[in-house]
Amino acid sequence: MTRDQLYNIAEDWFEQQDWKPFPFQKNTWKAFLQGKNGLLNAPTGSGKTYALWFPIVLSYIKKNPDYRTKHKKGLKAIWITPLRALSQEIKQSAERVTADLGTQMTVGIRTGDTTTNERARQKRNMPDLLITTPESLQLLLATKGYDKIFKDCMAVVVDEWHELLGTKRGVQMELGLSRLKTIAKELRIWGISATIGNLEQAREVLLGPFSQALENSVLIKAKLNKKITVRSIIPREMETFPWRGHLGIRLLEDVVPIINNSKTTLLFTNTRSQCEIWFQKILEKHPEFAGELAMHHGSINKETRLWVEQAIRNESLRAVVCTSSLDLGVDFAPVETVVQIGGPKGIARFLQRAGRSGHRPGKESVIYFLPTHAIELIEASALQKAVKENAVEDRIPYLNSFDVLLQYLTTLAISDGFYPHEIFHEIRQTFCYQAITEDQWQWLLNFLVMGSQSLQSYDEYKKVEIEEGGKFKVNNRGVAMRHRFQIGTIVGDANLTVRYQKGGYIGTIEEYFISKLNPGDVFTFAGRNLEFIRIKEMQVHVRNSNKKTNKVPSWMGGRLTLSAQMSELLRNELYTVSQEGKKQSVEIKSLAHIFKRQRQESIVPKPDEFLIESFKTRDGYHYIFYPFEGRFVHEAMGSLLGYRISLLSPITFSLAFNDYGFELLSDKAFDVQQVIDNDLFTTDYMLDDLEKSLNSTEMARRKFRDIAVISGLVFTGYPNKGVKMKHLQSSSQLLFNVFRDYEDDNLLFQQAFRETFEHQLEEGRLRISLERIETQQIVWKQCENPTPFSFPLITDRMSREKLSSEKLADRIKRMAALLAKR
Known part of the structure; x- marks a missing residue:
C-alpha cells in the first residue's frame, strides 16, 4: 500500500x-x-x-x-x-x-x-x-x-x-x-x-x-490560533492593606453567577487544602448546589475521581473544585469556564488550565482570575500580557541523578542482568548522563555490589552479584521483591488510607497531618466532616460527624513559587505604575488606592530602583526587601543577606518571605546604609556564603531522604505495611551522617547538596537576581508604619507563628484598621 x-x-x-x-x-x-x-x-x-x-x-x-x-x-x-x-x-x-x-x-x-x-x-x-x-x-x-x-x-x-x-x-x-x-x-x-x-x-x-x-x-x-480570554474578578471593595488568603473566600458571591451562567465550570485551586475549603464554603453558603458540585484532587479515592470525570462529560455537574489533578489532557467538552483561585505562579500552568475550557479545536477558552489578596491582581495583569505574547517557561532538565540510575541498574539486574560496558554506552547517550565519567560509573557498580565503601560490612546493601562473564545480576528473591515494590521517583510523606470503621475507602492523607490529631478530633476531608477514631496498620479509621470544624488536611509541597518568566512579567507590570505615559491595565488601575498609600509611606519602585523599607513595631525592627523573584529565591537571598549583615555586626534575624519580597526581623536596629556601602548584594563568594548562611547541611539531609529511597538504600515497606516516615527519616539520617563523617566523596551524599542548591534554592536564578540588583539604585525608605507592600509579608509570618491565642483574622483586621486610620 x-x-x-x-x-x-x-x-x-x-x-x-x-x-x-x-x-x-x-x-x-x-x-x-x-x-x-x-x-x-x-x-x-x-x-x-x-x-x-x-x-x-x-x-x-x-x-x-x-x-x-x-x-x-x-x-x-x-x-x-x-x-x-x-x-x-x-x-x-x-x-x-x-x-x-x-x-x-x-x-x-x-x-x-x-x-x-x-x-x-x-x-x-x-x-x-x-x-x-x-x-x-x-x-x-x-x-x-x-x-x-x-x-x-x-x-x-x-x-x-x-x-x-x-x-x-x-x-x-x-x-x-x-x-x-x-x-x-x-x-x-x-x-x-x-x-x-x-x-x-x-x-x-x-x-x-x-x-x-x-x-x-x-x-x-501546530500553528493554531487558540483564543484565550482572561477575565479578572476585581473586588468592589479592597483594603488598602492586603493580606494573603483573606480576599479569596470574600469573593465567593462573585463566583456564583459565573457557575450559574456556564454549562460546567472548573474551579482550580493551588493546594488540596484550599480545594477542600472552597468546596465546603460554597455548599455552606449555597446548599442549592448539593448534588451539582463535586471535588477532585489526588488524595480522593479513584472511584470518586472517575465518577467526577464521567459526570463532567455527562454534563450532570455544574461545577467541580479541583487541583492540578485535572490540569492534564482529560478531554471535557462540556467545560465552558475555568476559574483560577489565587496566582498560579507559572504561565504554563495557567495556560494549561485555561485550555480545559473550550476543549475543542477552534473554540475560545475562558478563564477567570480570582485574587486571594489585592496584590495578586498584578499577577493577573502579568498573565494577560503572557497570553498576548505567548510567553511560556522553560523546563530545566536534571543532570547526573545517580539515585535514579542506581534504581534503573538494579531493575535491569533483577530481570535478565546486564553487562556494564553495554549499558554504559547506552546511558552515555542520554541527556542526563552525557557527562558521566568512567570513575563515577565504576563507583556506581561498586555500590551495587558492595554498598559503597563505608557500608561494606553490611550484607543488606550488597544487592547485585557478578556472574561468570561479568554479568551483573540479582539472585536474591527478597532483594528483587523489595525493589519491585519501590520502583518510582515520587517520594512523599507516608500516605495513610482513610477508611470508615466499617470499611469504606475514602482516600489518602499524609502521616504528618494525622499525627497531630487526637481521637475524637473532627477534620474535613473529601467534602465530609470526619471524626478521627484511631490509626491501625497504616489505616486511619473515621466516622461521619455533624460537628463543625476548621481543621483541613494540608499536604506537603503545598506552596508554589513564581517561575522566572512570571517574575519578570510581574516586575514589568509593577513598573508601569511609576512610568509616565505607560499604558496601565484594568487590574493595575483598580489598585490605585493601594499605590497612592504606598507612595505616602514609601515609594513604588521604578525599573532602575530596588526598594528596601524599614520600620519598628511591637514585634521588633522590620527590614523588608523587594526583589519580586518568587519565594524560593527570596528564602535563599534572605538567608544570604542575613548572614552577610551578621559579619558586619553580631545580630540575629528571623526570616519571612513571600513571592514579592522577604523580611528580616530583629530585636535590635542596624544601619541599612552599611548593606549598601559594603556591596552585600554581590555574587562574589555566593556559594560559600550560602552554605554558611542556610543550614544547607540540614536541607541536604532532608533531600537525602528522597535520594536514599530512590536509590534503594532505604526500604519504604510492603503495601499496607509501610515504614513510618519518622523511621525512614532516621534511617536516611543515619546513613547521611555516616557518609558525612567517613565517606564525603560518596556520589549520593554529594548529590543531596547539589540538588539542594540547584533545585530547591534555585542558585542560578539567585545569581541572576543579585546581578540585576547590582545594576539598580538601592532606595532605602525609613517608614513610620508598615506599608501596603509590606503588610502581606508581616501577616503571613504571623499566621505561621500563630503569635497569640486571639483569632488571627481579628488581630489582622484591627492592625489594618489602625494603619488605615493613621
Missing part, C-alpha cells in the same frame, strides 16, 4: 466524523511514516492523540496487507502518560481508530490500578497497543525476558512530555528509552508537549543529545 493510499484511509475516517485533519496532524503522519522521530507541540484539545495513533495503526496496515483477516500478536506500540487518570481517554481514542479501520489490534492499560489478573493475562499475551506510565514501563523492564516483549515494538509516544521534563520521572523515561532503542531495532520515539519554552532542548532530552534518533527527527508545531 502506498503512502498516499494510507493518508486517504486517515482522511476518509476524519470525513466520516465531519472533521478535517489539521496540517500539523498530516505533517506528523508523514514524518512518522517516513521513519522519523519527533516532538509534537500542540495546545490542549487540538487533536494531538489522533496525530500519533493514526500513523501507528497505518504503519501496521502497511506492513500487514492482509490485516483484516490475519493478525500478528505482540506489542507494537507504547503510549506513556504521566497520569493514570488519562489512560481511559487515550484507550478510547486508540480503540476507535483500530476498530473503525477494521484492524484486529488490541489495546491495553498497565498502571498501578491494573488488577493482578489483568497483568497475568498481559504477561501471557501482550496487547498490540499498550498505555502505561513511566513507573509501569520500568516494572516491565524488571520482568525476565523483557527483550522478547519489546523486540517488535515500533513506536513509543511520551505524552505530556513537558510535565516529565525537569523531573526525575523524566530521567527515568530517558533511561527506559535508552534500553528500548537497543532492543527494538525499528523503534520511533515521539513526544507530545503542550506549553513549554525550550522546545529544542525538550526534543534533545527525549531523543538523546548525540543519538542517531535526534539526527533523524523533526519538531512539529
Whole structure:
C-alpha cells in the first residue's frame, strides 16, 4: 500500500466524523511514516492523540496487507502518560481508530490500578497497543525476558512530555528509552508537549543529545490560533492593606453567577487544602448546589475521581473544585469556564488550565482570575500580557541523578542482568548522563555490589552479584521483591488510607497531618466532616460527624513559587505604575488606592530602583526587601543577606518571605546604609556564603531522604505495611551522617547538596537576581508604619507563628484598621 493510499484511509475516517485533519496532524503522519522521530507541540484539545495513533495503526496496515483477516500478536506500540487518570481517554481514542479501520489490534492499560489478573493475562499475551506510565514501563523492564516483549515494538509516544521534563520521572523515561532503542531495532520515539519554552532542548532530552534518533527527527508545531480570554474578578471593595488568603473566600458571591451562567465550570485551586475549603464554603453558603458540585484532587479515592470525570462529560455537574489533578489532557467538552483561585505562579500552568475550557479545536477558552489578596491582581495583569505574547517557561532538565540510575541498574539486574560496558554506552547517550565519567560509573557498580565503601560490612546493601562473564545480576528473591515494590521517583510523606470503621475507602492523607490529631478530633476531608477514631496498620479509621470544624488536611509541597518568566512579567507590570505615559491595565488601575498609600509611606519602585523599607513595631525592627523573584529565591537571598549583615555586626534575624519580597526581623536596629556601602548584594563568594548562611547541611539531609529511597538504600515497606516516615527519616539520617563523617566523596551524599542548591534554592536564578540588583539604585525608605507592600509579608509570618491565642483574622483586621486610620 502506498503512502498516499494510507493518508486517504486517515482522511476518509476524519470525513466520516465531519472533521478535517489539521496540517500539523498530516505533517506528523508523514514524518512518522517516513521513519522519523519527533516532538509534537500542540495546545490542549487540538487533536494531538489522533496525530500519533493514526500513523501507528497505518504503519501496521502497511506492513500487514492482509490485516483484516490475519493478525500478528505482540506489542507494537507504547503510549506513556504521566497520569493514570488519562489512560481511559487515550484507550478510547486508540480503540476507535483500530476498530473503525477494521484492524484486529488490541489495546491495553498497565498502571498501578491494573488488577493482578489483568497483568497475568498481559504477561501471557501482550496487547498490540499498550498505555502505561513511566513507573509501569520500568516494572516491565524488571520482568525476565523483557527483550522478547519489546523486540517488535515500533513506536513509543511520551505524552505530556513537558510535565516529565525537569523531573526525575523524566530521567527515568530517558533511561527506559535508552534500553528500548537497543532492543527494538525499528523503534520511533515521539513526544507530545503542550506549553513549554525550550522546545529544542525538550526534543534533545527525549531523543538523546548525540543519538542517531535526534539526527533523524523533526519538531512539529501546530500553528493554531487558540483564543484565550482572561477575565479578572476585581473586588468592589479592597483594603488598602492586603493580606494573603483573606480576599479569596470574600469573593465567593462573585463566583456564583459565573457557575450559574456556564454549562460546567472548573474551579482550580493551588493546594488540596484550599480545594477542600472552597468546596465546603460554597455548599455552606449555597446548599442549592448539593448534588451539582463535586471535588477532585489526588488524595480522593479513584472511584470518586472517575465518577467526577464521567459526570463532567455527562454534563450532570455544574461545577467541580479541583487541583492540578485535572490540569492534564482529560478531554471535557462540556467545560465552558475555568476559574483560577489565587496566582498560579507559572504561565504554563495557567495556560494549561485555561485550555480545559473550550476543549475543542477552534473554540475560545475562558478563564477567570480570582485574587486571594489585592496584590495578586498584578499577577493577573502579568498573565494577560503572557497570553498576548505567548510567553511560556522553560523546563530545566536534571543532570547526573545517580539515585535514579542506581534504581534503573538494579531493575535491569533483577530481570535478565546486564553487562556494564553495554549499558554504559547506552546511558552515555542520554541527556542526563552525557557527562558521566568512567570513575563515577565504576563507583556506581561498586555500590551495587558492595554498598559503597563505608557500608561494606553490611550484607543488606550488597544487592547485585557478578556472574561468570561479568554479568551483573540479582539472585536474591527478597532483594528483587523489595525493589519491585519501590520502583518510582515520587517520594512523599507516608500516605495513610482513610477508611470508615466499617470499611469504606475514602482516600489518602499524609502521616504528618494525622499525627497531630487526637481521637475524637473532627477534620474535613473529601467534602465530609470526619471524626478521627484511631490509626491501625497504616489505616486511619473515621466516622461521619455533624460537628463543625476548621481543621483541613494540608499536604506537603503545598506552596508554589513564581517561575522566572512570571517574575519578570510581574516586575514589568509593577513598573508601569511609576512610568509616565505607560499604558496601565484594568487590574493595575483598580489598585490605585493601594499605590497612592504606598507612595505616602514609601515609594513604588521604578525599573532602575530596588526598594528596601524599614520600620519598628511591637514585634521588633522590620527590614523588608523587594526583589519580586518568587519565594524560593527570596528564602535563599534572605538567608544570604542575613548572614552577610551578621559579619558586619553580631545580630540575629528571623526570616519571612513571600513571592514579592522577604523580611528580616530583629530585636535590635542596624544601619541599612552599611548593606549598601559594603556591596552585600554581590555574587562574589555566593556559594560559600550560602552554605554558611542556610543550614544547607540540614536541607541536604532532608533531600537525602528522597535520594536514599530512590536509590534503594532505604526500604519504604510492603503495601499496607509501610515504614513510618519518622523511621525512614532516621534511617536516611543515619546513613547521611555516616557518609558525612567517613565517606564525603560518596556520589549520593554529594548529590543531596547539589540538588539542594540547584533545585530547591534555585542558585542560578539567585545569581541572576543579585546581578540585576547590582545594576539598580538601592532606595532605602525609613517608614513610620508598615506599608501596603509590606503588610502581606508581616501577616503571613504571623499566621505561621500563630503569635497569640486571639483569632488571627481579628488581630489582622484591627492592625489594618489602625494603619488605615493613621
